[in-house]
Amino acid sequence: MNTEAKAGNEREQPGAPGDLRASLLKYAGGLALAIILTLVSFWVSESGAVWPGGVPVLLAALAIAQMGVHLLLFLHISSGPENTNNIMSLAFGVFVVVLVIFGSMIIMHSLDTRMNDMPASPHATMAMP
Amino acid sequence: MSTVVDNPVQTITRPVPVSQRGPAPRHVVTTYGMWLFLLSDIVMFSAFFAAFVVLRDHTAGGPAGHALFHRQTVLAETACLLFSSFSCALLGLGVEHRHKLATYGAAAATLVLGAAFMTLEVSEFMHMIAIGAGPGRSAFLSGFFALVGLHGIHVACGMLWLIVMLAQVATLGFLPKVARRLQCFALYWHAIDIVWVGVFTVVYLGAFT
Numbered sequence: 001m002n003t004e005a006k007a008g009n010e011r012e013q014p015g016a017p018g019d020l021r022a023s024l025l026k027y028a029g030g031l032a033l034a035i036i037l038t039l040v041s042f043w044v045s046e047s048g049a050v051w052p053g054g055v056p057v058l059l060a061a062l063a064i065a066q067m068g069v070h071l072l073l074f075l076h077i078s079s080g081p082e083n084t085n086n087i088m089s090l091a092f093g094v095f096v097v098v099l100v101i102f103g104s105m106i107i108m109h110s111l112d113t114r115m116n117d118m119p120a121s122p123h124a125t126m127a128m129p
Numbered sequence: 130m131s132t133v134v135d136n137p138v139q140t141i142t143r144p145v146p147v148s149q150r151g152p153a154p155r156h157v158v159t160t161y162g163m164w165l166f167l168l169s170d171i172v173m174f175s176a177f178f179a180a181f182v183v184l185r186d187h188t189a190g191g192p193a194g195h196a197l198f199h200r201q202t203v204l205a206e207t208a209c210l211l212f213s214s215f216s217c218a219l220l221g222l223g224v225e226h227r228h229k230l231a232t233y234g235a236a237a238a239t240l241v242l243g244a245a246f247m248t249l250e251v252s253e254f255m256h257m258i259a260i261g262a263g264p265g266r267s268a269f270l271s272g273f274f275a276l277v278g279l280h281g282i283h284v285a286c287g288m289l290w291l292i293v294m295l296a297q298v299a300t301l302g303f304l305p306k307v308a309r310r311l312q313c314f315a316l317y318w319h320a321i322d323i324v325w326v327g328v329f330t331v332v333y334l335g336a337f338t
Binding site: 020023024027028030031034035038041042045046052055056059060062063066067070071074075082085086089090092093096097100101103104105108 | 153157160161164165168169171172175176178179180182183200204207208211212214215217218219222226316319320322323326327329330331334335337338
């Protein structure tokens with residue numbers, strides 16, 4: 001048990017110089033990808049080149065891609081054996097996030113459409129001070 | 130009968146099952162705990178995102194997003210956080226190689242970029258409040274200030290954490306526990322950046338389209 005713990009600690013020690021170079025390249029690649037994805041999503045939102053109906057979908061896809069880049073290259077989430085627990089909890093976290101956001105959107109949209117008798121916008125009856 | 134004697138029992142080497150390998154190395158356990166905290170933090174953010182998305186169109190006659198937000202400011206804020214994420218990754222490398230100068234340099238860059246981000250965001254908030262678009266103006270602005278303000282508080286806390294960690298590096302050196310804390314900080318900072326990707330897409334770019 002003790003030797004195993006020591007082996008585990010040794011793995012945390014500085015790696016070979018080639019290791020450093022590979023990490024630097026990985027981070028630079030991650031930065032470049034993130035910059036490209038950011039600029040593309042800003043461009044998509046301002047230029048009229050994309051069909052307006054597709055803009056939100058494209059922005060969502062770009063944002064998810066950028067989050068994936070951050071997860072893989074900066075947070076080191078991979079499919080390695082030490083990462084199984086991280087992946088499982090990430091999957092659960094994504095599940096809860098999707099449930100909360102899209103569940104709220106669907107429920108509130110449904111309530112909005114059912115309130116036909118009321119004025120369309122709340123500020124028509126309730127003036128803010 | 131003779132074949133059994135001729136073939137002695139062979140020892141088959143199987144990989145040790147996960148349940149018999151003993152505890153995982155310390156850095157794996159620590160980063161897993163930090164990862165669980167970050168995921169629960171992101172789940173909390175998702176509630177604020179949901180509130181903002183639901184309330185986005187309820188401006189109560191007040192200004193809407195496209196009249197308040199400036200594309201250049203958002204781009205500058207995003208650049209600050211992206212480059213600070215990169216310098217934070219370099220900070221992790223400096224800690225991994227126990228290199229003090231690289232660690233201090235990367236940490237200083239992270240702090241400067243974080244401070245630039247906070248300055249931009251606070252000045253944006255002050256400007257909005259000054260022109261009467263404060264959090265009390267409409268449901269949309271309440272949701273906006275809650276979501277973006279919560280993210281700003283996370284950035285400010287991260288900067289405070291980094292300053293404390295630098296003091297620990299200066300006084301304690303690269304003890305294993307100090308190195309582990311710095312790796313946790315790097316995870317936190319990258320997670321904040323991931324949340325910002327959601328914020329600038331949903332809040333700002335969503336308002337411009």
